[in-house]
Amino acid sequence: MQQNNGLDKNQLLSFAVFSMILIGFMFYFQNKQSKDQKVKEAAKTAQVAPTANSNTVKPALVTNLNDSLKSAAIQQVQLKNKELTLGISTLGGQISTVQLNEYKAYNPKTDTNDKNLLLFDKNNSAYGFQFKDKTGKTFSTKDLVFTPVQNGNSVTMQADVNGAIIQFIYTLSNKYAVDFHVKTQGLNQLVTDGKADFIWDYSVREMEKGRSQEQTHTEFAYTFDNYKSYDYDARTEMDEPEETLNWIGIKQQFFTAVLEPQSGFKNSKGNQENIEEGEFLKKFNFNGQVDLAGNELNQSFKWYFMPLDMPLLKEYNKNFDEILPLGWSFIGSLNRWFFIPIYNWLSDFGIAAGWVIFLMTIATKIILSPIMYKQHKLSAMMRVIRPEIDEVNARLKGADAMKKQQETMAIYRKAGVNQMAGCLPALVQIPIFYALFRFFPNMIDLRGKGFWFAKDLTAYDDLIKLPFKIPFFGWDHLSVLAIACTVVILIYTVMTSGNIQQPQQEGMPNMKVMMYIFPITFLFFLNTSASGLSWYYFVSNAINILIILVIKYWILDEKKIHAQIQANKLKEPKKEGNFQKRMREMMEKAQEQQKVQQQHTNKKK
Known part of the structure; x- marks a missing residue:
């Protein structure tokens, strides 16, 4: 894994930009009146065809970044609706600030979500088109200074590079979509290779409590094959040389930034690296090619800055709902068609989120009750025949393990006990566990919802704060819900481990010891996971314990089971x-x- 060492090119560029801004503002305020007059005159003489409901300006002649910074101060034009506040910078003509107005980001100082939620800000995102001229040199729109003309919630950014005019037109409509049109005139006099590279560098800002969990859920997301196929990448380099991407997105735990090109991105590739500390989680770089028509770039794009809310994602009908990481195949279907609907249905009654999870657990247990009953009945039957198994082990002491195993299986067969039947409940619960592992950290309806001492059910609870970090794990807290869940799993294991047969061969691990170690591993897993997941498994295993006690003392009569086993022995074996x-x-x-x-x-x- 690569490390973030020192200042990179973008950071140096940002430092130079901000240094020049200070100088530019001094001249800007001294000459404000004359500058305003120049902009008005330029607007009257613009040569690029105007777009609907927008004014045009004569482009400032820009040959390189240093000259432009001397002649103009960098400005930011604001577009705003109910959901989004955008800042569009004249440097590069790009969206430089994105705020989701209806959401807040986690603030570690107050331990609550009360900070402005900014996807783009402080130069953490930079994008633009890179062209190769006839001499083989490259130039990028990221280095140009554009002149803005705003008309309501639409702004036209315009620049001139060696006689070629480039326009970026942004229109903020309703909700979370931003239309982005690119128009050029005279570019064909500079380039000949018929393509441009779209380059996007993005350092993703930490938004949630629980850095490691959010970092895990921060990844590339993209679709292709006319929106039918979806893929993602969270660890490695992204490389799609043969597919045309319908959109490219960089997602976080609950929010995403997506760009959709009209004609798609070709020869797409990207890389990512974790940032170990600070306000940013990961650094991404994406490079995709767009075709030029007659060596001019006239194409529509669309930006989306969205919360990962399932109904919203489905509204666009562009496979955006796949961005929500609910799990593959059957796991995802389990979340989509059971856990999410049942959660939404219970929430509609106005029940607190923690109690909704409690009721979800009970509903799941009711559905699994026939299987669970068979499992516990099998456990009771195995307790009854345990003395006979012990008798075989004592009688064949010193004999080879194979002989003991054969005798034991014969007892099970005569008693009508099928050991494999006990595996079914365990197999059924594996996909349920993984589905919930995906459900709780990614359900935006749970974000910020507290329950008892857990302030956010999508993050860990840290009621027990440590004055130091635990070596290797890096914990500075202990989750009470994780500890409680570990304890009830351990109790459940003790109650059910009596039926586990000890290995007969020397050198084989003691299965009881293994069973006791297993619950302890849950603590390491759950301590930094969503507290909603810990709460669910605490309730689930507490119900398991209750079921065992009810079955043992009120439902199953071990004397009757013993009589049934003895009767089975007299019958012809099945x-x-x-x-x-x-x-x-x-x-x-x-x-x-x-x-x-x-x-x-x-x-x-």
Whole structure:
């Protein structure tokens, strides 16, 4: 993994820009009246065809960045609606500030979401088109100073580079979309290769509590194949040389910035690197090609700066809902068609988010109750025949493990106990666990919702703050909900581990010890995870404990089960299932091979 070392090119450029801004503002305020007059005269003589509802200006003649900074101060034009506030800079003609007005970012000083939520700000995003001229040299729109003309919620940015005119026209409509039209005139006198590179450098700002969790959910997202196919990349270099991307996005845990080109991006590639500390999480770079028509760039684009809210994402009908990382295949379907609908339905009653999760847990348990009942009934049956298993182990003490295993399986078969039936509930709960692992940290409706001492159910609770960081893990807190969840899982494990048969072969790990270690690992996993996930599994395992007690003392009568097992022994044994038959044959074959090997060893002696 690459590290962020020192100042990069963009940081040096930003330093130079801000230094020149201070000088520029001094001249700007001294000559404000004369400058305003020049802009008005330029607007009357503009040579580029005007767009609807916008004025045009005569472009300032710009040959390089240093000359432009001497002659003009960098300005920022503001566009605003209910959802977004945009700042568009004359340097590069690019969107330099993006604020989502209806959301707030996490503030570690107050431990709450009360900061302005700024996706773009302080030069953390820079984008533009890069062209190669006839001499082989490249020039970029990021280095040009544009002249702005604003008309309501639309602004036209215009620049001149060696006689070629470039216009960027931004229009902020309703909600979260920004139309971005690019027009050029005379560019064909400078370039001949028929394409331009769109380059976007973006350092993603930390917005949420829980840096590691948010960093994990910060990644490239893009679609292709006419919006039908979707892909993402969170760790490696992105490379799509053969696909035409319909849109490219860089997403965070709950928000995303997406650019959609009219004709798509070709030969797309990108890279990313984690930023270990500070206000930024990751640094991204994207490079995609756009085609020129007659060596002119006249194409429409659209920016989207959105919260990852499922109904909103679906409104656009552009596969944006895939950006929400709900899991692949069956996992994602489980979230889309069960957990999200049931959460929304319960929330409509005005119930607090923590209690909604509580009710979701109960609903899940009710659905799984037939499977859970079979599991606990099997546990009770195995407790009843445990003395007979112990008798076999005592009688065959010193015999080979294979012989003991065969005798044990024979007891299970005569008693009508199918050991494999206990695996089904565990297998069913694996996709549920992973679905919820995706659900809780990415459900924007839970963002900022507190419950008891957890201030945000999508982040960890840190009621226990440590005066130091735990080595290797880097924790400076302990999550109470994670500890509580670990304790109930440990209790549940103790209650159910009595049925676990100890390994008969020497050198095999003690399964009971392994079962006790497993709950402890949950603490390491949950301590920095969403507290909603810890709360769900605390409730889930507490209900499991209650179910075991109810079944043991009120539903299942172990005496009756013992009588049933004894009756089963007297009956003709049930026909072996395919799996049991294969297991028996494998054991017999292994036993025969063991005997042959032993005989061969004895002959050598």
